[in-house]
Amino acid sequence: MRYYFIAAIFFMTAFSVITHAATPKKSLPEKKGVESINRATAEAHIGFLASDQLQGREASENGGKIAGDYIISILKQMGLRPLFNDYDQPFDAYRAERQKKGQYQIHPDSIAILKEDVHQKLSMRNILAKIDGKNSNEIIIIGAHYDHLGMDKHLEGDKIYNGADDNASGVSAVLQVARAFLATDVQPERTVIFAFWDGEEKGLLGSRYFTMTYPELNKVKGYLNYDMIGRNKNEQKPKYVVYFYTASKPIFGEWLKKDIETYRLQLEPDYRSWDNPVGGSDNGSFAKAGIPIIWYHTDGHADYHMPGDSARR
Numbered sequence: 001m002r003y004y005f006i007a008a009i010f011f012m013t014a015f016s017v018i019t020h021a022a023t024p025k026k027s028l029p030e031k032k033g034v035e036s037i038n039r040a041t042a043e044a045h046i047g048f049l050a051s052d053q054l055q056g057r058e059a060s061e062n063g064g065k066i067a068g069d070y071i072i073s074i075l076k077q078m079g080l081r082p083l084f085n086d087y088d089q090p091f092d093a094y095r096a097e098r099q100k101k102g103q104y105q106i107h108p109d110s111i112a113i114l115k116e117d118v119h120q121k122l123s124m125r126n127i128l129a130k131i132d133g134k135n136s137n138e139i140i141i142i143g144a145h146y147d148h149l150g151m152d153k154h155l156e157g158d159k160i161y162n163g164a165d166d167n168a169s170g171v172s173a174v175l176q177v178a179r180a181f182l183a184t185d186v187q188p189e190r191t192v193i194f195a196f197w198d199g200e201e202k203g204l205l206g207s208r209y210f211t212m213t214y215p216e217l218n219k220v221k222g223y224l225n226y227d228m229i230g231r232n233k234n235e236q237k238p239k240y241v242v243y244f245y246t247a248s249k250p251i252f253g254e255w256l257k258k259d260i261e262t263y264r265l266q267l268e269p270d271y272r273s274w275d276n277p278v279g280g281s282d283n284g285s286f287a288k289a290g291i292p293i294i295w296y297h298t299d300g301h302a303d304y305h306m307p308g309d310s311a312r313r
């Protein structure tokens with residue numbers, strides 16, 4: 001089951017990158033954190049989120065809501081505090097009646113125009129938790145989208161887009177990184193927000209809503225994105241991973257190289273520094289706001305956005 005193995009190694013890498021950012025010296029707490037990350041937990045999260053019962057976790061549909069409730073119950077169980085009063089951040093998106101084929105809009109001005117005519121409305125929610133840092137004026141956000149494409153009842157055969165790699169794998173990573181932070185028993189240097197975005201597949205809606213409305217966005221020093229970290233395109237190269245990062249922050253690349261050496265991680269990353277990392281996933285919303293990003297990824301594959309992206313594959 002290489003599938004989960006790679007995901008688990010990738011979580012460890014990320015966790016050590018983040019703690020390097022906070023504490024330059026290697027320490028026992030950091031080791032405790034890394035050791036709390038394991039394959040069994042990855043299998044449990046991905047197995048549930050990508051199960052047929054969740055019907056592809058489409059934003060605003062029942063399966064998507066159950067996925068959100070699951071994430072909240074795990075956050076509560078771990079003892080993480082909500083970012084706001086509650087864990088969820090509700091938001092609505094609107095678009096014109098379907099024959100006009102418009103994009104979903106979240107900006108109040110666009111919504112006001114759309115509401116003047118026949119329109120669609122989706123109600124969604126991001127899920128947000130935090131650990132307060134010693135310096136609350138600096139914030140790091142670690143995020144993954146939890147929605148996927150739902151179902152297509154007209155497909156012959158398998159009708160469910162389970163989204164195991166895209167992006168149950170990323171959600172599992174963020175939950176495990178959160179648990180690793182708690183396992184260190186040390187308060188992080190900076191405040192860390194753990195974010196689970198809704199509506200990514202419908203146009204990065206959740207992360208766009210967050211960056212549009214979060215009052216403390218000017219304190220956010222970096223965004224780490226997990227989207228599709230569970231699969232390899234080429235089974236002959238099990239150590240291959242893709243590591244996107246903002247080009248003006250070369251230290252993001254140096255940290256990973258150092259961690260691979262320190263922890264003897266079985267990874268051979270393709271380092272892809274990116275001048276303007278606005279495409280592909282929720283990193284785009286943050287890059288557009290001028291925030292440096294890292295995107296952990298295990299590359300595209302033939303089952304991308306297909307019903308074959310399931311946990312059993």
Ligand SMILES: [Zn+2]
Nearest residue numbers: 166167227228
């Ligand atoms: Zn995705």
